[in-house]
Amino acid sequence: MKFFMEKWQSFFSSDYLKFSEEILTKDRTNDELQFLINNLELTGDAKILDLGCGQGRISIPLAKYGYNVTGLDASRDLLEEAKNRAKRESVSINFIYSDMRNMNYLNEYDAVINMGTAFGYVERQQDDEITLKNVYRALRPNGVFIQDLDNREAxxxxxxxxxxxxxxxxxxxxxxxxxxxxxxxxxxxxxxxxxxxxxxxxNLRLYTASEIIHMNQISGLQLRDSFGYFNNQPYSATSPRMIMKYQKSKGV
Known part of the structure; x- marks a missing residue:
């Protein structure tokens, strides 16, 4: 399915790359990585889909840890950088150029991750709902989805x-x-x-906790836990992040 030109397509460019890593620092990336390893509770060869993988900031260290990683993103600039970094780090990652709304996996991944507010940039809520339904289909039964977003209230x-x-x-x-x-x-x-x-x-949609939980639930993903940062602190109206852990119910 093709979509009209949207604002996010010009935002996630080589200029974004220059600025983003002064916010998404190595220390923060390490915190995110440890959080994921602890909360995914997967074996080393598990299949993980990094949804909105960008320049491979999370995909590459996960692959180095031993996971079977696919990185999906709709920015050619960021994916090219991700491929270059993976080559330098000598890791094998399947990087896919695709819009999240178009991905078409069925019962393929043990976990899907969506980190660093890589969600909400499309123009319509219905399109974000399409993405979440695609996440549900992509997960194996009992698979885990971790979504890390800006905390709208804070x-x-x-x-x-x-x-x-x-x-x-x-x-x-x-x-x-x-x-x-x-x-x-x-x-x-x-x-x-x-x-x-x-x-x-x-330009992006900032969802409340109740909104994003409801959208995931109607897609078939059940909330299992919530966090306010990568140190496992509880989510609250003042926490730095809004991180939700969901699980796919049994069945397709």
Missing amino acids: KVNNYNKQSWYYMNNKFVWNQREFNYLTGRWNEIIKWEEHGEEKEFLL
Whole structure:
């Protein structure tokens, strides 16, 4: 199925790669990796689908740990970087260029992971629901789905509408706003590079905990646990992250 050009397609580019890893640091990646190993409770040869794998930040260390990893993403720039990094690290990962809404696996994976807020960028909630139904189908019976998202409550109650900060050796200007009617977060990011002003737009749906739990449940995924960060702290309205652990019910 083909979809019209959406805002996220220009956001997840080589420019995103330059800035993202100053937020998604090595220390945070290590915390995420340990969290996943502890909470997935899988054998070393289990099959894992990294949904929205980006530059392979999580896929590669999971593969080095011994898991059979597939990384799926719809950004050619990020997937190319992921392939280059996997080659340098001498790990074998099946990287797939695809929109999440188009994936078509059936009872194939022991676990699906969706880390670093790699969800909610599409224009319609119905399309996010399609992705979750695809996750359900992709999992084997009793398979686990871990979804790591921004904590909407904490994010929308603690942000500056405009700010300057220094990032990636550049001064960056941000303008942020949240629409309580649509649930969408809109962030304009501007900086100067080689004498030229550059800009990209971050636009995504921030779901409440009850909304995202309900969407997963109607897809057949049952909530098993919730966390507020990768140290297993409980989820709350003020926690840094919103991490949900689901399990596929028995059957197809």
